Amino acid sequence: MAVSRIFGAAVKRREDPRLITGRATYTDDVRLSNLAYVAFLRSPHGHARISRIDTSRAKSAPGVVAVVTGQDLAGKVNGIPTAWLIPNSDLKTPTHPPLAVDTVRYVGDAVAAVVADSRAAASDAIDLIDVEYDPLPVVVDGEKATQPGAPQLHPDVPNNVAFRWQVKGGDVDAAFQSADVTLKQRLVNQRLIPNAMEPRNTVAQYNPATGDLTVTMTSQNPHIHRFLLSVILGLPEHRIRVIAPEVGGGFGSKIHCYPEEAVTSYLAMTLDRPIKWTEERRENYLATIHGRDHIVDLEVAAKRDGTILGIRGRCYANLGAYLSTAAPGVPTILHGLMMTGCYNISALDYEVVGVFTNTTPVDAYRGAGRPEATYAVERLVDLVAAELKLDPVDVRRKNFIPKTAFPFTVPSGLSYDSGDYEGALDKALQMVDYKKFRAEQSAARQQGRYLGIGFSTYVEICGLGPSVVAGAVGFQGGLWDSANVRVHPTGKATVFTGTSPHGQGEETTFAQIVAEELGIPIDDIEVVHGDTARIAMGWGTYGSRTTAVGGTAMVLAARKVKEKARIIAAHLLEASPEDVVFANGRFQVKGVPERSKSMQDVALMANLAWNMPKGIEPGLEESSFFDPSNFVYPFGTHVAIVEVDPGTGVVTLVRYVAVDDCGNVINPKIVDGQVHGGVAQGVAQALWEEAVYDANGQLLSGSLMDYAIPTAESLPSFETARTETPSPVNPLGLKGVGETGTIASTPAVVNAVIDALSPLGVRHIDMPLKPEKIWRLLPTA
């Protein structure tokens, strides 16, 4: 019987029926008896001293169980820690109290918590807490905060500089001295807000008789949250169970450790009642991390023929008011090291200044540092092309790392695993019919229409990552992952992963991997994730690591199962193990296909253990702990075609072509889905999204009415295609694809708009490219 390959098949996502019929269980769906609800009072000031808090009116309000302030938690709940202590920097880690004690440092900083019998009672009682604030001067801009005389956020952090970090490789001075042309450009990578569909949520339950705390929460990494909660609460790790049930998207924002989950847990422990916290959407805008927010000054050195010799620059990375969990690593390790992109640029000198400001903390948001790097490099390449009057495609091609050069070490020290950058570019050019477009563009210009085309030939670092590197770059954790494959007596399997997918579709792709390996139907495989009590250990889902690391652990565990099963099968077939092979989903005696056993036959015998080969243990269950030898480096070419309305400055995205290479593809439908969502987010940064603070630290874009999330109406149908260059880092040749869309698309769109406006002499416009900004540059204005 021929079995068609399930690896590579466009299997429909098995997660979706429950998600789209309302049958999924999210944290907020958890109902426990005697449940109480907590709500947080948040600072309306960007920066202020708390001169007095009076909770007496709130305490006596109907239904209120308890009210706590920062003072009440002092010595009982530890500070919120940072888990990425970057080396070779002067990183300062000021205390981040779970509730503000004497100073609030951003609008949304939690000041007090009210526990009540109902969510409404808790919310109402929040308004009854009287707080007197003495406002302090505010700074929201990452560069201005470092200037003399700027308001100071933390007493032990002079000039608000959390760290200075530098990456240097090659001879930058020589590159600039030998250049025919050098260019300078300031690029602002505006602050964004992740906006996961489900805001954060926590239900904490404590059993005083056993000392066990169970925290159901919106987490991308339950084991990391368990460890950090243990540190914050002083509770032994084995007494804490963290469950991430259905999680409605994260985009990075649910990696991090926040005050609310810890305070909710502490209140459950002390009040002897299970407690739920449900973040409201407008709270989510203030209290959940933001992303990006870089001000970058760059210089590039090039030869007249377009060869780029070197890049140097400085980045002010706005970190917000406190160091979030991974905050120091995002603009450094995940950003600075990628500042030469997919090009053979031999010299780099780049400094990153991490800065505290009176804003919501900034941390990893889909792409995390790499979109900012790709934006900078891809804009620079276009600026060089424009200056030298060369075709931006030719400049890219001239500087690509050639496909024969891999593994290739870039000046930052990273070693790119594999790539064929020209292959992806050629495919994209063919799809857009580049020559024809340029002809159409010139004809349109004659008619006063502004058409533009923009390229982004990106590479990104993901599949985080080798644990030895994690340690070397100061990440306070490992980056390997685990899998367990358990085959039940009936031949059905339950498999466990230490990663924690939350919408990406690995329940489907991991089942495909196991089905392919074990020759059992995909519907007979259950994928379990997101529970520290059911899964040995794992580091979670972020950095497009789930498939490249967790998926590899899964295939290795399945292969161990298969090998044990082969030995048992040989015994049952009365053949020597060397003569038994796994083919077409069955264990067969070589050359005698009619003598065979299915995985189901073997599973039954392994679990009954009536007749086992000598020295083989009963059961059919294996684990794998996979630590990759390197990161993986997906790449590709994205092309945007835009038209700018000469009357209004409105940009219409006319076509979008994405050619991605994420190595071997397990499920093309899921890869397309990841690319589509990522592109939508990246296009939105280019054109619409922007977190805006006023000078007093008030977040002006603090709701779905004010923050411009893309809608289907604003986007064309994306055209996706792939090249497949397997990664040598893992046995399935996998790379990641969770973030490529956001990393690639932003500069493609901006480059297209600048190309459209190039007849007007426009060289650069900072994002988002709102109609007003463009309209002011138009001759009709």
Add this chain to the structure above:
Amino acid sequence: MKIEGSYNIAAPRPLVYEILRDPKALQECIPGCQELTLQEDGRYLARMQVGIAAVKGSFSGHVQIADEKPPTSYRLRIEGSGGPGFAKGEALVNLVDVETGTRIEVDGDGQVGGMIAAVGQRVLLPAARSLMNQFFGCMQTKIEAAARG
């Protein structure tokens, strides 16, 4: 946030000044004012119910009249906070004789924070103008009624 306005009232300046300054008139004319009590320090303790865009809620705070130069000018200071956030503002209220009576000129500056700032910012200036127009419209009715005796 800067806010300016002027209102012509058919009444003599001293009467305009007197009523603008009258606690009872203030309480009746400050939009949403539920309580206005004179404190020992000369400030008024105020409770107000205010809605801007989708954000509605009650504020408590203080109203103070300072730098009084009767019957020409005074400074009005308002600050309050509550569930929807905080608001504070200061306005110079200046009275000028005109042919038809008195012109009230207002030159103010305000600041808001918290939810009102996040959600209501786009409509804040028109909303503030509307509140100011309501206040002076109410005062105009009272003053002109008093002038007519």
